Amino acid sequence: MDDNAQDQDQHQHQEHGSEAAAAGYRIDIGRDATGPVIAGHHNVVVDAHHGSTVTLLMEPQRPRPVRREHIGLPPRRRPAPLGRESELATLAEALRGGEPVELWGPPGIGKSTLLRHAALTLEPGPDGVVFLSATHREAGDLAQEIFEACYEAAGYAPSGPELRRLMAGLRVTVYIDNAELTTEELRDLMDAVPDASFVFAGRERALPGESVALELAGLDRGAGVQLLSREAGIPTPASDGPAGELWKASAGHPLLLVRAAALTRRDGTGAGVLPAPGALADLVPLLLGQLDPDALGGLRLLATLSDAELAPVHVGALAGVPDPAGVCGRLAALGLAEATERGYRCTADAARVLRERHPVGFPVERLCDYFARWATRRTTRPEQIADHARALEIAAELAERAGRPDLAVSVAWAASPGLVRSLRFGSWGRVLHRGRIAARQSGDQQALAYFTHEEGIRKLLTGRRVLAGVLLGEAAVLWRQLGDTAGVQAAQGAQQYAPAQPSPPDPTLPAGDGGSGSAAATDAPHLPADGGTAYVPQDASASAATSTTPTSGPDAPGQLTAPPTSASTPTPTAPDHHGDVSPMSVDPGAGSGTAAGAGPDPAAALPTPTAQATAPPASAPPGADQLGSVGLSAGGGQGGAALTGAVAATAPGASAVTTFFVVVAVAVGFVIAAMAVTERSEPDGPSGAAGLSRSASPTRLPVIPVPSTTRTREPARPSPTPTALAGRWRTDRGGTAEFEQKSPGVYTLGIQVSKCGVQYTMEFTGSSGRYRSHDERFYDQECRLVGHVTSEISVSSGGSRALWTRTYPQVPGQECLTCDTTMSLTRIP
Numbered sequence: 001m002d003d004n005a006q007d008q009d010q011h012q013h014q015e016h017g018s019e020a021a022a023a024g025y026r027i028d029i030g031r032d033a034t035g036p037v038i039a040g041h042h043n044v045v046v047d048a049h050h051g052s053t054v055t056l057l058m059e060p061q062r063p064r065p066v067r068r069e070h071i072g073l074p075p076r077r078r079p080a081p082l083g084r085e086s087e088l089a090t091l092a093e094a095l096r097g098g099e100p101v102e103l104w105g106p107p108g109i110g111k112s113t114l115l116r117h118a119a120l121t122l123e124p125g126p127d128g129v130v131f132l133s134a135t136h137r138e139a140g141d142l143a144q145e146i147f148e149a150c151y152e153a154a155g156y157a158p159s160g161p162e163l164r165r166l167m168a169g170l171r172v173t174v175y176i177d178n179a180e181l182t183t184e185e186l187r188d189l190m191d192a193v194p195d196a197s198f199v200f201a202g203r204e205r206a207l208p209g210e211s212v213a214l215e216l217a218g219l220d221r222g223a224g225v226q227l228l229s230r231e232a233g234i235p236t237p238a239s240d241g242p243a244g245e246l247w248k249a250s251a252g253h254p255l256l257l258v259r260a261a262a263l264t265r266r267d268g269t270g271a272g273v274l275p276a277p278g279a280l281a282d283l284v285p286l287l288l289g290q291l292d293p294d295a296l297g298g299l300r301l302l303a304t305l306s307d308a309e310l311a312p313v314h315v316g317a318l319a320g321v322p323d324p325a326g327v328c329g330r331l332a333a334l335g336l337a338e339a340t341e342r343g344y345r346c347t348a349d350a351a352r353v354l355r356e357r358h359p360v361g362f363p364v365e366r367l368c369d370y371f372a373r374w375a376t377r378r379t380t381r382p383e384q385i386a387d388h389a390r391a392l393e394i395a396a397e398l399a400e401r402a403g404r405p406d407l408a409v410s411v412a413w414a415a416s417p418g419l420v421r422s423l424r425f426g427s428w429g430r431v432l433h434r435g436r437i438a439a440r441q442s443g444d445q446q447a448l449a450y451f452t453h454e455e456g457i458r459k460l461l462t463g464r465r466v467l468a469g470v471l472l473g474e475a476a477v478l479w480r481q482l483g484d485t486a487g488v489q490a491a492q493g494a495q496q497y498a499p500a501q502p503s504p505p506d507p508t509l510p511a512g513d514g515g516s517g518s519a520a521a522t523d524a525p526h527l528p529a530d531g532g533t534a535y536v537p538q539d540a541s542a543s544a545a546t547s548t549t550p551t552s553g554p555d556a557p558g559q560l561t562a563p564p565t566s567a568s569t570p571t572p573t574a575p576d577h578h579g580d581v582s583p584m585s586v587d588p589g590a591g592s593g594t595a596a597g598a599g600p601d602p603a604a605a606l607p608t609p610t611a612q613a614t615a616p617p618a619s620a621p622p623g624a625d626q627l628g629s630v631g632l633s634a635g636g637g638q639g640g641a642a643l644t645g646a647v648a649a650t651a652p653g654a655s656a657v658t659t660f661f662v663v664v665a666v667a668v669g670f671v672i673a674a675m676a677v678t679e680r681s682e683p684d685g686p687s688g689a690a691g692l693s694r695s696a697s698p699t700r701l702p703v704i705p706v707p708s709t710t711r712t713r714e715p716a717r718p719s720p721t722p723t724a725l726a727g728r729w730r731t732d733r734g735g736t737a738e739f740e741q742k743s744p745g746v747y748t749l750g751i752q753v754s755k756c757g758v759q760y761t762m763e764f765t766g767s768s769g770r771y772r773s774h775d776e777r778f779y780d781q782e783c784r785l786v787g788h789v790t791s792e793i794s795v796s797s798g799g800s801r802a803l804w805t806r807t808y809p810q811v812p813g814q815e816c817l818t819c820d821t822t823m824s825l826t827r828i829p
Contacts, residue, residue: 071128083223108255218252
């Protein structure tokens with residue numbers, strides 16, 4: 001389908017779509033989303049309603065890919081770079097030597113321009129050339145794209161070993177633009193195509209000592225003046241005149257020179273007049289002031305979608321631009337947007353200035369309605385959905401921030417079938433994760449079952465068999481409670497290809513009857529209770545059927561924990577394996593930890609037996625009670641938390657041990673979520689306990705002391721500025737946090753990691769309701785710092801609510817089980 005057909009199809013459904021969205025109807029799958037794909041030795045029949053099904057293919061049934069006679073996937077042609085002759089020669093020499101090459105430098109310095117030119121002009125590898133963009137793509141997705149460029153094998157994603165076998169001996173030159181990948185990811189990608197030559201372009205070096213490094217700096221004077229002349233459409237000016245001064249002020253930065261050229265005006269004689277060097281600091285505002293309504297509308301759309309790429313057809317349909325390709329091309333010529341292989345995206349600095357001028361972004365309802373209907377259209381191909389996976393992900397995230405998780409569910413559900421059929425499992429996983437969070441926030445039980453099921457399928461297809469079994473077991477329980485027999489059969493059918501798991505709790509059995517749901521039957525390890533981040537090794541599937549996964553504790557996948565109010569009518573929570581964990585609190589008279597939290601839990605209506613977060617029984621393996629614990633406080637010591645880690649354990653009769661690693665600290669989302677802070681205006685009770693209660697059992701859970709709190713009401717605090725961050729906030733996990741204003745636009749939050757003896761302060765900066773920090777820390781079980789988390793808090797226009805979003809660092813060789821990426825905050829008056 002071409003772009004014009006997509007545009008016409010969109011307009012035919014736009015009016016009906018808006019009405020349906022307003023009425024709260026679910027987006028139906030318009031095309032036949034049921035279809036097979038093959039991943040490794042698994043045949044997957046994609047089902048957009050009840051969850052996909054999986055069968056095993058024997059060796060004779062598996063595809064036999066045919067290598068293409070000519071391998072050629074070059075980039076689109078762009079104007080040739082100026083003044084890069086020496087860099088191009090160095091690159092060509094490095095490729096002849098067979099070593100990987102890294103082009104690196106700041107944004108706008110010309111990396112993409114040089115990389116495209118090299119891919120088009122340098123001698124290709126003996127078997128051909130492949131050019132790809134790695135923007136928001138995992139190494140596995142990139143390896144699949146290289147495979148598809150080299151082989152005829154529609155609908156097939158080979159397993160890792162099979163991919164290496166097929167790619168061995170292929171001498172292609174692979175150019176990867178925007179390669180913001182970790183060192184391990186780049187190595188994995190090169191290992192997947194062992195005989196290829198790689199050229200990576202990114203902001204920083206990721207392979208020091210393993211590659212030929214080529215750092216790009218600003219253009220020299222002659223090339224800079226020539227670029228000004230070409231972009232401004234004027235005769236080449238003297239290099240010692242105003243053009244030379246402008247080059248000097250810009251340090252030869254190509255993007256600045258392009259923007260300066262766009263501001264060239266004509267004098268009375270028709271000669272071009274370049275802007276003064278002092279105008280460089282205000283280039284973006286000056287250029288925005290020159291945009292016509294169509295261009296401004298298109299740029300606002302691109303800025304709303306942040307760093308996502310968008311094809312012109314979608315810009316036209318959403319922004320109402322009659323000539324979207326021309327508008328996008330003009331924005332790129334002005335240096336306000338970047339042309340990519342998949343479309344256009346707004347430059348980061350232009351998006352920042354535009355948001356300051358127009359705080360209200362593109363309507364999220366229109367975005368989600370459009371993308372959900374486009375993704376489910378019969379004429380929309382899976383590869384088109386994969387190309388726009390980032391835009392779909394951001395649209396869903398914006399819907400959550402706007403308090404419309406139902407819209408995020410619609411987008412994620414609509415995109416999921418196409419993404420799995422595109423075989424881009426990394427992009428599929430991000431959208432599924434966003435959908436699971438939204439399903440829980442909106443209380444959509446069917447969506448939660450679907451996303452949990454599909455994530456289990458994804459784990460199975462990517463070799464995470466242990467986690468696949470856990471997720472599929474949980475999905476089977478959710479489908480059964482919904483009365484969806486087809487969903488139950490699909491989940492159980494796929495679960496047979498994962499390692500054996502302990503049986504899920506039987507909803508028909510009362511709590512404590514000695515059945516599978518009784519607390520006495522649980523001897524698997526406890527995952528961290530809010531505040532720990534559990535990681536499982538990515539090769540956990542190697543433990544085969546004797547391996548086990550956590551099936552008890554408040555965060556255990558597949559374990560639904562009931563509150564202590566009534567054994568006959570329990571109301572469970574459905575844990576999110578990416579980390580939407582429930583805070584632990586203790587009834588002083590109960591003697592056991594139970595799930596508690598503020599805000600509605602979408603799984604609260606699911607019947608299930610009571611399960612207790614208790615210490616491991618005496619028969620548990622050695623070390624099963626050695627839980628790593630961390631105490632944290634926030635808001636200048638106003639509260640505390642006891643966080644438990646995770647340890648290795650096995651199910652009864654198992655001979656192998658699966659180890660779970662814990663990142664102790666902390667993403668502040670976990671810090672706050674885990675806080676069992678006593679409300680000073682309430683009496684003692686479950687919400688006032690700080691940590692897990694002690695038990696008389698010799699294998700009791702360890703308790704870490706937390707800062708004491710008083711239960712007297714504090715003096716009234718002055719009300720903070722409604723849209724600022726300062727003040728006390730309650731989280732949707734039942735905790736509190738207090739931000740203090742350090743200076744205008746700067747806010748701090750104190751953190752304490754008791755286990756590691758670490759105290760530090762997070763600092764958020766920003767204005768107009770948006771605040772960012774890069775100070776959150778991750779520590780492993782040995783208290784080694786393994787990375788930092790990027791946090792962003794968006795405060796609503798009324799100042800009473802906020803959304804905390806986090807981006808977690810990659811931990812090589814491990815996969816995060818409980819990374820919570822979003823958390824809602826409500827201001828405490």
